[in-house]
Amino acid sequence: MTKVTMTVNGKAVSxxxxxxxxxSSFLREDQGLTGTHIGCDTSQCGACVVHxxxxxxxxxxxxxxxxxxxxxxxIEGQANADGSLNVIQQAFQDHHxxxxxxxxxxxxxxxxxxxxxxxxxxxxxxxxxxEGNICRCTGYHNxxxxxxxxxxxxxxxxxxx
Amino acid sequence: xxxxxxxxxxxxxxxATAMGVEDAQALGxxxxxxxxxxQRLASPSKLVSLSSVAEMQGITKEGDTLRIGGATTHAAVAxxxxxxxxxxxxxxxxxxxxxxxxxxxxxxxNNDPAACYPAAALASGxxxxxxxxxxxxxxxxxxxxxxxxxxxxxxxxxxFPIPQAANYQKFVQPASRFALVGVFVAKLADGVRVAVxxxxxxxxxxxxxxxxxxxxxxxxxxxDGLSVSPDNMITDLHGSATYxxxxxxxMTGRAVTAAS
Numbered sequence: 001m002t003k004v005t006m007t008v009n010g011k012a013v014s015x016x017x018x019x020x021x022x023x024s025s026f027l028r029e030d031q032g033l034t035g036t037h038i039g040c041d042t043s044q045c046g047a048c049v050v051h052x053x054x055x056x057x058x059x060x061x062x063x064x065x066x067x068x069x070x071x072x073x074x075i076e077g078q079a080n081a082d083g084s085l086n087v088i089q090q091a092f093q094d095h096h097x098x099x100x101x102x103x104x105x106x107x108x109x110x111x112x113x114x115x116x117x118x119x120x121x122x123x124x125x126x127x128x129x130x131e132g133n134i135c136r137c138t139g140y141h142n143x144x145x146x147x148x149x150x151x152x153x154x155x156x157x158x159x160x161x
Numbered sequence: 162x163x164x165x166x167x168x169x170x171x172x173x174x175x176x177a178t179a180m181g182v183e184d185a186q187a188l189g190x191x192x193x194x195x196x197x198x199x200q201r202l203a204s205p206s207k208l209v210s211l212s213s214v215a216e217m218q219g220i221t222k223e224g225d226t227l228r229i230g231g232a233t234t235h236a237a238v239a240x241x242x243x244x245x246x247x248x249x250x251x252x253x254x255x256x257x258x259x260x261x262x263x264x265x266x267x268x269x270x271n272n273d274p275a276a277c278y279p280a281a282a283l284a285s286g287x288x289x290x291x292x293x294x295x296x297x298x299x300x301x302x303x304x305x306x307x308x309x310x311x312x313x314x315x316x317x318x319x320x321f322p323i324p325q326a327a328n329y330q331k332f333v334q335p336a337s338r339f340a341l342v343g344v345f346v347a348k349l350a351d352g353v354r355v356a357v358x359x360x361x362x363x364x365x366x367x368x369x370x371x372x373x374x375x376x377x378x379x380x381x382x383x384x385d386g387l388s389v390s391p392d393n394m395i396t397d398l399h400g401s402a403t404y405x406x407x408x409x410x411x412m413t414g415r416a417v418t419a420a421s
Contacts, residue, residue: 132256
């Protein structure tokens with residue numbers, strides 16, 4: 001076992017982990033932060049996306065030991081200080097950007113990373129950025145609309161509808 | 162996963178020492194290795210994480226040569242832009258979260274037969290720099306998942322000559338986001354090089370017939386009379402050997418047109 005220390009959602013945390021402990025397992029099982037979902041566990045689906053030092057990564061494909069000393073942000077840290085939903089989360093609610101909700105934590109974290117990098121993405125850019133986030137309800141249209149709305153842009157009438 | 166120790170050296174020298182243990186395995190971004198470990202297809206005693214080695218980070222341009230540290234992520238190469246065709250290639254590997262972790266040395270050390278970077282390294286005539294020596298790309302790739310690396314040897318950087326013109330065309334296999342067929346064309350001062358990934362059972366290879374034709378006439382029509390043999394091409398549920406052989410020529414033509 002090795003001791004790891006990291007800042008998770010602004011709070012210093014530490015724990016003992018095995019070499020093989022994944023960051024997703026550390027967050028869910030050690031820290032009780034079960035908002036980060038494990039969908040496929042093969043780095044395909046993106047339900048486990050968190051930010052490590054500000055960058056979106058798949059937490060099921062990173063070892064907890066590799067995140068030692070890092071700043072980690074998860075879905076639990078996304079709400080505003082007063083507990084209200086942040087602009088992306090609110091847009092997902094307003095535009096019905098979730099059906100079963102399983103992929104939503106990863107979608108929101110990927111959307112946050114996209115909007116930090118590209119504050120006014122086009123619809124095509126949103127879809128391209130979400131290539132590694134799979135919604136098995138196939139609710140992509142409303143997810144895209146939510147992200148467009150969260151970026152302060154007009155919500156497009158989507159061609160495929 | 163079977164359990165293993167994790168070591169995070171801070172220098173190349175420390176990493177080389179850490180790799181001296183039996184069954185030690187270098188860990189780049191882990192975007193292939195961790196899924197492999199989850200399937201219990203490998204059981205290293207120790208993973209030597211290279212992401213904290215500062216000497217292996219970053220991109221520097223020296224004249225017409227681009228030097229990329231081995232631990233540099235795909236996202237960093239994509240954002241660089243000094244070698245546009247290489248940045249474009251990096252921007253299309255996997256998905257954004259994978260590109261934030263995956264590294265150039267990790268990709269080259271694994272030498273997946275459908276990976277993108279091997280095509281860029283081979284077509285550009287890159288030099289693979291390790292902790293002990295420099296290896297020309299032509300000598301480095303030795304077949305599917307096979308390279309010239311010795312046990313415990315670490316790729317610390319890759320040096321790319323920046324071609325006069327270059328382009329990479331990837332026919333994406335949409336489920337894996339690897340290349341069903343990918344072709345990298347580079348027009349260098351001493352001729353044209355064409356490297357193909359995703360197609361052959363032998364891994365990345367040069368299409369020398371096309372190189373000859375394109376060195377005389379750098380246009381897609383120079384390929385008109387050529388054909389690629391399906392012998393030893395990959396056949397799987399995504400495409401037959403004949404289909405892949407056909408795609409090699411199509412994607413080469415597109416790359417030449419885009420590079421011209």
